Amino acid sequence: MSQFTKSLVVSPLSDGRTWVLLEPFQYDVGFEGSGDTITVPALFITDFASIPRPFWSIFPQWGRYGNAAVVHDWGYATQTRPRAEVDRIFLEGMAVLGVDAVARHIIYYAVRAFGWIYWAGDRGRKARRVPLLAVHLPDKAIDTREVVMRPRAE
16 A cells, blocks of 8 residues: 655644645655655645635645645646646545545545646746745744745756
């Protein structure tokens, strides 16, 4: 079975919606030791699950599926795999985390139906070389507009 190989270590930013990874985070796709490992680097900024506010009482931004959502955010941000594969990895990761089958399929099908909006937005950011990673974080939680960013590596 697939495996998250490192603990997720994050710090919230003051906007109340985004978090920054303090350490790299890894997920083995397919099965542990498969050789297909996704590494989300330290200083990547995530919003966990991009669930619309009206649904937060049922599916909060960071629930049991949070680790899978970070890997999914990285997949959308980098777009190094096809969108359908990134979404399938998200479904797989939620199963690894023990997310209830009904809940994970509701989230998965919502992502399949509406994720193209975020995918297109990330494609535009990628074309404009908008940074993915923070370079410097002060000692206190900050707004994402105050994070010193570095350009994405190609």
